[in-house]
Amino acid sequence: MVQKRVNIRDVAARAGVSVGTVSRVINRKPVSAETLALVNRAMREIGFTPSAVARSMRTRSTLAVGFVINDISNMLFATVAKAAEKVLQEQSYSLLIANTDNDPGRERLIIESLIQRRVDGLMIAVTDETDEETRSLLRSVDFPVTLLDRQMDGPFDSVCDDHAPGMRKAIRYLFDLGHRDIGLITGADNVRPGRERARGFREAFAEQGLDVPERWLRQGRLDALYGYAQAFEILSASPRPTALVAGGNQIFAGVLRAIRRLGLVLPRDLSIISCDDVDLTVLTDPPVTVISRNLDEVGRVAAEILLRRIRGNEAGERYCHVVPTELILRESCAQVR
Amino acid sequence: MVQKRVNIRDVAARAGVSVGTVSRVINRKPVSAETLALVNRAMREIGFTPSAVARSMRTRSTLAVGFVINDISNMLFATVAKAAEKVLQEQSYSLLIANTDNDPGRERLIIESLIQRRVDGLMIAVTDETDEETRSLLRSVDFPVTLLDRQMDGPFDSVCDDHAPGMRKAIRYLFDLGHRDIGLITGADNVRPGRERARGFREAFAEQGLDVPERWLRQGRLDALYGYAQAFEILSASPRPTALVAGGNQIFAGVLRAIRRLGLVLPRDLSIISCDDVDLTVLTDPPVTVISRNLDEVGRVAAEILLRRIRGNEAGERYCHVVPTELILRESCAQVR
DNA sequence: CTGTTAGCGCCTTCAC
């Protein structure tokens, strides 16, 4: 593997031109037709591939942006990454995807590694918005950073989802069906989706002049295990709420498990609403009403914002793009008897 | 952003030592305690971060490996990537994940970009094993390549799943329940999982001296749309098979959709087996019998093999690690009346 | 349009 790699100089020698000319060919700068042919042939013959490493060294641009995600197993990630990659690839940028697994320590290591690799920009869904170490690390970087559905103090752009209004719509819908005893299981306040969903939940009750059913509002983590544990507890209570909102797609998987375990029949015994439209919500029986959002837009816009910053080199106003949510009605909610 | 970055020389000046000494500190080579302290302080004070680009240039190693996947939306990918990343991160390698979306053209561009970036190794689930362009591209690289559940002629290691034996077990199980009219929907022959599953299917019938129900063996793509279309067609037939195997986790989502659409009740009207254990198979009603495999092992072993090659620089025997499959019995299959 | 040359930031000899 450590064999001598052919370089621009070898090509130049072979083609009988100077290295500058070869460089021009590589970078599609104006070159006479015949030298172009000459150089191209030489490159092919000796199997030359320009080194992005050397180029980056010279140009101080890696044409790479980092994508740091706190949980790669969440299938929603794929949609966002795909959309972002599409935009970036068109501009010949590559995506360096890394997964922190909700571990702030790993998150820091990953960010540091990305800094050393001299990425041109960074998209990140931080594990914990209140983590001071991560925050100061991100503030110290000299490339643009776009937060993915996160809010942090600092010179960061962000693309966020409209969780609170979405949740309000969902709760109002349940109100309309006569529900008052409603539960919500979602993430903690240190991460935007959990915080905003809880806020929307509270606001919906406040709007109606109703007390928030605090004992059925559970904020902890966004994973399935948490969803299962909390749902099991809530639904084992007596009386239990007449409706339950799963504040996260993975939480929903846990909630569903608890429902099966307890032998509850939807929507007769319980009305359910989930967040984000995934196979499970459509294919379970009955299909589940969800608060949906356009994840594709999140990835696309995040990439676009980042590119604009990288290109424009602007230090201007921070962008904060908000992606709307939509309530998709299906058959998991029933009128209260 | 193009501000002057501090470099090793600035640190050296600040610390009153030579650049060589700073380099030694960075690379944890023996240095006297006091210079160490001196240099470390200088680095901190002027905010120095070593450039991986420059280092790669010099050492001809990027400490990066590519991970090219044909469909990032397949949630199974996450498990593999996570396991691989874990192994690699421990050795301070980074993963460059890229998605081809089953587009051979993009695949080529991605591989070329990875070559230019001078990755130290590559893990790849190619879109089409018979694609000559991709194959010759991969043969031409000067770093080790590990195939993920793929087979191709060439100097490639691979980690494969035991699909055919798994499928045989599944079919035999259905035989035991009295089924003879069994369908299978899976990927085409140009990609290992589809090919092997179909092979296992055929072998199972051959073992029993039975004719293979060719009209119910559908090989096309591994996505949900294909699964839906084929399942709908198969299950609309009259008579329809008494059992159907979804040869892929995404195909299963499509199959389930068709089942719902046709109003079939499992397992009364139809017995079902799927591949790979995901939320959907566990949480649907009834829970579905699956051919399962350890995806974590796939990622882990693939990364280990790659590291060994990179480290060892060996040109020896090709590895071909086979990961076993297991039939997990649940309630989606019934005795034929 | 083309050749020449000076680094980009770092590591690695080789002296000391």
Place this chain on the structure above:
DNA sequence: GTGAAGGCGCTAACAG
């Protein structure tokens, strides 16, 4: 244990 110098492969001036 430390300093000095050369070069990894490329691009960006600057001359011609």
